[in-house]
Amino acid sequence: MTDAPIEVVVTRLAAAPEAVRASAALLSDAERHRARRFAFDRDATRFIVARAHLRQLLAARLGVRAEAVEFEYGVYGKPVLSRRFADSDLHFNLSHCDDVAAYAFSCGHAIGIDVEAVREISDADNIAARYFSRLENVTYRSLKPRDRPLGFFNCWTRKEAFVKALGDGLSMPLDRFDVTLAPGDPAKVLRVEDTPGDDSGWRLDSLCPAAGYVVAIASQA
Template structure:
């Protein structure tokens, strides 16, 4: 939901698919921890420790997860707040600019989702910064991605956010660029035409090879994986979708297969995909340490 348009939201909206808003990578601070860890495996082999991360009542139903990547954990928080109860309390955490932006939404549902998602982001950043949520200062880059203000320039954590319907995913990483995306798996109008237009040649061939019953999941696995990669890059609209390939078949590992002329296993990025809730698919892309 940044001030600038997301590539994914724009392309989906142009082709009759309701836009699903998200944020872009930026910077945040401090150590990560999982509470009451419970290990499970997910997607392409990344292990998640799930537990509850303390949240104020804005997010009455929240799950936190930490995924180890090399020697650094990756934090994930998944929230499904009860919007009607959360928005009133959440608005107090927003900046004046965020409140003004919230007031421009035409529908209460969209406004409440923005308010709660941004308040949750502030809570999560504040917990890592050791500062009150309403004092967290955010700035925006050329492509609309939020980052912490220059006063936090010595930090090395990155964050990314995506949400779809009432589900919001937050990802935090220390020293690695990160991108995350989530979508509801659903039949969509003209999916085959959209795939032909926006998937790479290799991806389109893999999509066409799927059984019709597998195509909705294959479509959104491809879409979220590509979107997560673009968000990790932080290049917004400037990076062509056909310059990289991702896997998409439902029963195959999540992989970046190619980035320009570099094979995926040497491209410096790692991709994982999983279902954060029934009926949803998500992807996260993590870069090598800088």
């Protein structure tokens, strides 16, 4: 990913109890309150460690202490740095699945990231029919059965990363843009509404951070 100022960091969220306590100490009161609302300790722990890692990664790039990082949230819940850090022009996004967390950073460009475990889903075909675009459905249904789980999650993560980069929730319907999804094909935006992907101003990247996982990153080109 050398054509644009994008940095991706992938970490595991498994942590010993003392490390979880140290991570919690880095969070704001609001973040600790949010952690207490999780029904399961495992989910609370993953949230605490993921958010602490985010603070540490941002702090290293901003030259401040992790506890001093401040967030604001968009209408649809996307976290951004507070106005205090506006001069940095640092954009970021994060995602986690199971105990794998992925973070993306960019200077001056909107960015979104998504990570998923590749697995078989019983109603994957129905989900694709409902949420994928016409072109994506044609491509997905042309895949051999053994390739469909990866094709499905290639498409899902790429669309999710793009929507997260926009930061507008689902204000753009998922069938209004096309992405590549076939295993082996480079990640790419093919269309955004009536604009060809090459002229859309958006870029997609993908990677496999660990066996059985796929990550997609969407950024302004």
